[in-house]
Amino acid sequence: MxxxxxxxxxxxxxxxxxxxxxxxxxxxxxxxxxxxxxxxxxxxxxxxxxxxxxxxxxxxxxxxxxxxxxxxxxxxxxxxxxxxxxxxxxxxxxxxxxxxxxxxxxxxxxxxxxxxxxQRAPLHPLDQFRAFQTLREKGLSEEEIAATFFIGVNVVRQRLRLAAVSEKLLEAYADDCMELEQLMAFTVSTDHARQENVWAAIEDSHNDTPYHIRRMLTEQTVRASDKRARFVGLAAYETAGGFVLRDLFEADDGGWLQDAALLDRLVADKLKAEAETVAAEGWKWIEVAVDFPYGHTRALRELDSIEKEMIAKEKKTLKALNTEQAKLEAEYQDAEEVPDEVDRRLDEIQEAIEALEERPLTFDPDEVKRAGTFISVSSDGRLRVERGFVRPEDEEPESIENGENGEYSSGDDGDPTSTHSIQRTVITLGGKPTEADEEEEEDGIKPLPERLVTELTVSRTLALRDAVAANPHVAMTVLLHKLVRDTFRHGTAISCLDASVHEVHFPAQPDGLNDSPSAKAVEERQVGWKRDLPDDDDALWDWLNALDEASRLALLAHCVSYGVNALYERGDRYGGSAISPHGVRQRIAEADRLAHALGLDMAEVGWRPTVANYFGRITKARILESVREAKGEQAVQLIDHLKKPDMAKEAERLLADTDWLPEPLRGLDLDAGGDGEATDDAGALPAFLSDDEEDPNEPDTQSTVLAAE
Known part of the structure; x- marks a missing residue:
């Protein structure tokens, strides 16, 4: 037994x-x-x-x-x-x-x-998150929970945020179907339905990284670093009922503003209020927009102005600010990390110094009556006020005959002391129209929409101008080339240089052109030369004659650069006054030769394909072809199942670190043979010029700003 x-x-x-x-x-x-x-x-x-x-x-x-x-x-x-x-x-x-x-x-x-x-089994993280949530529901504050468990308050907030994610996602995390980093990424949104939709879209895909999750959850929001958000201020946005979502696990540049429509309304209201203040100065007109197109003041005469001198009190304040700034910078120059309060104080000092050094301008009161002002938002979120521009139609002031002696007086009702009434500004913050719904595409790759090609060649033209102005040798060559052809019986040939020289204005512009490196370089060069030029024409001749050779060449290159025209436009097939299709092809070929001589690479000057400037404007077939050229067939397979908006965003991400360029920005490979002259054979041209048909689905994306009449 x-x-x-x-x-x-x-x-x-x-x-x-x-x-x-x-x-x-x-x-x-x-x-x-x-x-x-x-x-x-x-x-x-x-x-x-x-x-x-x-x-x-x-x-x-x-x-x-x-x-x-x-x-x-x-x-x-x-x-x-x-x-x-x-x-x-x-x-x-x-x-x-x-x-x-x-x-x-x-x-x-x-x-x-x-x-x-x-043998002690630690709590599953999810049990800990839920336990913290229970303590919070039973009345303990975040600070009390942190003190009880000897952890930071931010750690408590992180765990409470994790516990607040959709229960469906928490179950997936508990079942090891989701990693903690992915769960952390979902906390950037409080919308459970949106969280679940995003998880359903990515859980079986290859692109389920935390970065991609955050991007999908915030695509309808506005970053706090956006210039509109900085202009309005987060405090004003939140006071108006807006919600700012913060990522407690990653650096988020201040978070995401959830209500873009509210933000745009606040921007418009603040711009209008600023316009009312400026209008009291007596300007005839004011134009207001979040941003203005590049070169918006070119056709206008700028008034002469005098900077207001600093008074003794302002000089004393400026000296004190500079002293405090130097002291703080010296004190923390070797510190690994500057305290937040010191960093904020340095920012405040810098802003105060800039405000004092940017002196107010005074204008002739009689000129102010017929001039106007542009009000917009700068790239760093500050108010930009450009005063003192006269339109051509306002150059001669209106006059009326007053009395029998034939004297004239300006103003209303014959009162010489009256001024033009202040005109109210009509504000149109020109958002782009919604693109047409995606349609089923035919097999093959369609030509690029003409408007998109025009915008791309605008960027290239501006880059060519900057490059020509910086290379006097090439500028002299292209100018002589044009003049010799005109002189020796080649005057009918189309060139990419208008040697008059008059500036070629852009009929369509891509977003962000003002902030491009080429635009900034051209504008800085223009302002520098303009500041040095004499006003009197006779004095101008003597000044030019006295310039040293290097300065003469640099000025020549700058002037020549303003005549560069590498734009694509629809040719006139019926012999009208506009350029013909053959002329457009000649112009593009000439521009390719010029770009080749300058060694211009649009990728090197900072152009990158984005949803706004390229991928959102072309067909799915072209998006896939672009990714295939830059990243290979494997990258194409990662996105070929996506809808067009998602495909465009992923294409932007995939090509962000490449030097890939669309055809209109590549130019022709002149080293491959030929002299660069255009021909009438459309088959020999790049694909983007092989079809002159307009894309009927391409929206007009030109933003408009209406000024007061």
Missing amino acids: AKAEPKITLSSSRDIPFDKLVLSQANVRRVRAGISIEELAEDIARRSLLQGLTVRPQLDDNGNETGMYEVPAGGRRYRALQLLVKQKRMAKTALVPCVIRDADAATLAEEDSLAENV
């Missing part, structure tokens, strides 16, 4: 005075980890001891019990209790709950210590 297995007998437990306990050398924990002994002591003082100590009787040399007990398991709790006794917050004879192991137990004391730590 088999003997029955002996029943398990658990070790007994009882309360032992603390002064009868000593720390055992069998405790295996040697490395400090987790919360400190001080923090553990505070926790025991607050909620008492939650887990007893495991002890063994201490034996003398003869194997007899001494009445003392060693603590092999629970050493950190023992030290915390010891600290409380030392601080006289607990009596040294206080009873401590203990589990007593036999001195001759079959297992070693080291085993007890190791087992207690190794």
